[in-house]
Structure formats: structure tokens, C-alpha cells
Amino acid sequence: MSHTQIFIWCVVLIVLEWNHFKWIWWTYWDCRSCGAKNKDCGCRSKWLMLL
16 A cells, blocks of 8 residues: 555545544433533524534
8 A cells, every 4th residue: 555545544534534423422421501412402503413
């Protein structure tokens, strides 16, 4: 594998892991304001939750 391919794979894996962390946060963590799970919370707009 070339250095370029290794770099691209590293970037892809970092993006994949970032999305995994966002999914964990969205699914399992509680909202600071109301205490509901983030996916069920109505405190903030939904687009902010998807960031």
C-alpha cells in the first residue's frame, strides 16, 4: 500500500469512529436540561443533535 492509501484509510476510519461516538451520544446519553435521552429530547432543535 502506498502512503496515500494509508492516509485515506486513516481518514476514513477516523470519520467512521466519529460517527460511532455521535451515535452513542445520541442513543444513550441524557439531555442536560430535561434528563431525557438525546434522541427523545425536545429542548433543542433536531439539526443540532445531528451535528
